[in-house]
Amino acid sequence: MTIQEIQEQIVSEFSMFEDWMDKYNYLIEMGKEVPRIDERFKTNNHLISGCQSRVWLHAENREGKIYFTADSDAVITKGIVNLLIRVFSGQSPEAILEANTDFIEQIGLKEHLSPTRSNGLVSMVKQMKLYAQVYKLKQDN
């Protein structure tokens, strides 16, 4: 699936929730799921700055696609990062760089987009795009 298709799928899933509690319960459930980052990558080098909770993000390039794994000590943050992984993992660097993140607003998590927000969703997206940028440069060379 393309990034656009996955985002539409998520928007459709979230449209079924009637209130904020259902939505957050879903995020919490997702936060309890893996894919978790390999313990050896839970280092300061993989920490995303700008988050009140700690978020570790790792990326690797396999056959032109980027695969992300992450973890956080806060479960809602982990739910959100897992959503982002679902959208961006397994995609090409170009597709990741071009993608917008309008779906976050569409699923009603707009309040997490403010740059000062404690869970640092903006920082996570920025870091994912940064990885994509780096791998794209590597490919181009």
Next chain:
Amino acid sequence: MNGFTASELNELRNQFPALHQHVYGKPLVYLDNAATTQKSQLVIDRITKYYSYENCNIHRGVHYLSQEATAAFEDVRAKVAGFIHAAKTEEIIFTKGTTESINLLAGSLDGFLIGTGDSVLVTGMEHHSNLVPWQQLCKRNQAKLLVAELDDRGDVSLAQYGKLLEQKPKLVAITHISNALGTINPVKEMIAMAHAIDIPVLIDGAQSVAHMRVDVQDLDCDFFVFSGHKMYGPMGVGALYGKEKWLEQMPPWQFGGEMVDQVSLQETTFNQLPFKFEAGTPNVAGVLGLGAAMDFLNQTGLEKIGQHEHQLLELAIDKLQSIPGIRFIGSANNRAGVISFVVDGTHPADIGTLVDKMGVAVRTGHHCAQPVMTRFDVPGTVRASFALYNTAEEVEVFAAAVQKAVNMLR
């Protein structure tokens, strides 16, 4: 313990427009008062009036508006002096707030009082604003930062503090009330201990001035600093109190207009107190708003405010302690209306996010006191801090919201 009657409280709340709104469809329960308090209509009106009809630069113009504004501005200085019971009006320096007041001191005392090989004594509960300026000053001077440790309840050990004083630091800089733990330090005793060996003391009053009566002469502190915005006043204004004997001798910190006497291209002589420390056009509207906030606090009565907030604190402790796995961070003997906690198996940021959706504004994180979090081995805490306008019902809503959040997260 008296506090306010229901009708008094209702009347007080009506003076704060920000309290009467809904967030996410729920009535706002504002419990982040240690970060900043809401502003009373009196304060808002005072600022609006200034910009509408009185605006002009002060201390310079011979024209009517300038003289009126200068008089109003200087009236507030006298009001601040009265509010904290300073001996002289000239001992009050207007600043942007607590942080700038401390930076002013650290800048002015650098090389004047504190030099190579000296030391400065702080406690382990300081807000970064009363830690980092001293830490950096020490680094610049190869000086030593001495730290009085906290016990498990969040109290400073006076025995260890006394031992550190024997190292003859040049200055003691301690908070009156911890913003992260709520601890009210026995500052009068700590000041007396330092003065017994002639060491000056700075008290960070950011968390105390709006919650208890402060008397700088009774405390006998050498410096006292606070912010307007944590006492129902505007942001960007605060004060530094200093005993005249210090301020007279200390060199200016920032240079420019207003703080000078005679200027040639080669030489400058400086203005007298308090203007020597007030370079540039001050925040006149902010100062006038601060004056209105102090009027409001005087009318309301700091003793009653303290009683009311203490009642809310006790209720909050009572309501929260039934939550399984809750751990209060800070349980000092003498504490202000601040409650900080973690709950096993949950992250403070998650609790904060969920109670926010229920209309409850609390602070989560390290509260600009990372060494405190390290001391108690927590990533951060959830902190509720009370103000004169909070109600028992709000405390109940808050406790129920935390319980609900914990249920969702486990």
